[in-house]
Amino acid sequence: MTAADERPAPTDVPEALRAALVRFAADVLAAMEPRDVPAGLRAVQRFAPRRRAVAGAGPLWTQLGEDGFRAHVARAWSQAHPELAERLAAASGEASDEVRGTAAPDEVPDELGETAAPGGGDGDAAVEAGARRRGLAEDDPLTAATGAWLLHLGVWPELAAGLVAPGPVAPPTEPDRRHERLQAEADRLRAELGVARERERVAREELAGLQRELRRLRSDADRAREEARRAGLDAAAVHDEATAALAAAREERDVASADRAAAERERGAQRAEAKVAQQLAATRARLLLDTIVDAASGLRTELALPPVLDHPADLVAVAANQPGPVHEGSRGRSADDPTLLDELLRQPYAHLVVDGYNVTKTAWPRLTLDDQRRRLVDALAGMAARTGAEVTCCFDGQPGQGAVPQPRGVRVLFSVGEIADDLIRRLVRAEPPGRVVVVVTGDQAVARDVARDGARVLPSTTLLARLQRV
Known part of the structure; x- marks a missing residue:
């Protein structure tokens, strides 16, 4: 040490x-x-x-x-x-x-x-x-x-x-005291000078630190400017790519618009051709139909055939019970669909046969039989007037029962010596093959028999649903 x-x-x-x-x-x-x-x-x-x-x-x-x-x-x-x-x-x-x-x-x-x-x-x-x-x-x-x-x-x-001091100290004189004061003042000034120099040194160190910080900040600023420049270049490149992609998309859109316009023109031409072809086909069909009608009229004149006065249903004998040809059952749409009935009745010379009491007892079971018959017959008259179809309504009859009013377009029949179900079977068998015959009944036995004879069978609920729409 x-x-x-x-x-x-x-x-x-x-x-x-x-x-x-x-x-x-x-x-x-x-x-x-x-x-x-x-x-x-x-x-x-x-x-x-x-x-x-x-x-x-x-x-x-x-x-x-x-x-x-x-x-x-x-x-x-x-x-x-x-x-x-x-x-x-x-x-x-x-x-x-x-x-x-x-x-x-x-x-x-x-x-x-x-x-x-x-x-x-x-x-x-x-x-x-x-x-x-x-x-x-x-x-x-x-x-x-x-x-x-x-x-x-x-x-x-x-x-x-x-x-x-080696000996006794003499009392200080005025010059000594003045010297001491000056010495003290000089010491104070020297101390202040030392402190000032120390502050200067600290200030210089702080200045050096600030200069280093300034250089660092300038370096950071230069680096930030360089990064901003690169980012600007990247953004410009992205903008150019987006502009090119937009131009390509617009070109593709123009091409697609041109293709769509060409397709529309082609479809218009096809529709025009189809319309002309449809008109030509209709003209040919009408000409053929007129030719057939004229030929049939000429054949009727040549054969001297009288006009049809009776329908097959008018010629059915009370005791007739001859089996007719057997055909498969109902075809086409669902039997519960009321529109099926309209579609069938729009066929030429369609014949609607209704099981009277089977329908009325399903629709109005609390009414008297007379009221049931009257309501059903009135509703069928309106349907016959609208569709032009032949309508026959069959009821169970009794011996000696008098005639009932016959509304226009509706044939009302009462079974005598037999039930109405058998009357309906004979009516269907009397119709020529190929004629549209629609039987409305809820009796499954009747439905099977008349379907085998070629009739279309619909349930009573289908007719009632159609009558409710009137």
Whole structure:
């Protein structure tokens, strides 16, 4: 451990050196930023300048024992006395961090002398160091001792020893007091100078940091501009691609529109051709029909055939029971569909045969038989008038039953000596093959028989549903 690393004991420091240290520390404290002031000296910093070194001597001396505050005061002293700091370092043969941070390489004072030659002995260096210490003691022993103590240089005890008076001290004269005041003022100014230089150093460091930050920001800005330029180029490329795709889509749309227009023209031509063909077919069919009608009329005239006065149903004998040809049952649409009845009755010379009581007892079971017959016959008369079909309604009769009114277009028959079901069977068998005969009944036995004879069978509910739509 060197002398510079040893912490000076408070009792070893002469009173004059201690007072000088406290005064300089008070001056440095006055110029410090509030954030840098130790917690134990914040109240002392608020003291008046004249009272700060006296009233705050204890706290100031205590904080000088701490490395942080002592280093701050030492830097301020080194910046206020740069030449003396260099001479102290040279005299002690060592240099602290505070001394290295204040002197430039080309600011070495002439008092330090020439650099020792490489071949010089240790004795010459010791003699030269002793001479330098004597020169420091002769110049300003109190200031030199203050700096040596703050910088932890090993020469401070030797410099402090010269401050102790060998005999009784004479009372200070006016020139002495004036000298002390001037010396104190000079120390204060030096302290302020040191603090100012320290602030300058901190400001330069901050400026260097700001310059580095500025360079970084400029680099970021350049990089951002480059990225923006590339993004602009990419956006332009995407825009060009989108424009090309839009142009291609428009071209395809125009081609599709042209194709659609051509297809519409072709369909129009096809529809016109189809219409002409349909008109031609209708004309041919009508001409053929007229030819057939004229031929039939000519054949009737040639054969001298009289007009038809009776229908097959009028010629059915009461006792006739001859089996007719057997055909398959009902064909076409669903038998429950009322539109099927309309479709069948629109056929040429269609004949509708109705099982009277089977229908009326399904529709109006609470009415009397006369009312049931009257209501059904009236409804069938309206249907016959609308469709032009032949309509026959069969009821079960009794011997001696008188004639009933016959509405126009409806033939009303009563079975005599037989049930109405057998009458319906004979009516169907009397019709020529190929004529459309529609039988309305809910009797399954009758339905099977008449279907075998070629009639179309519909249930009673189908007729009732059709009559309700009238």
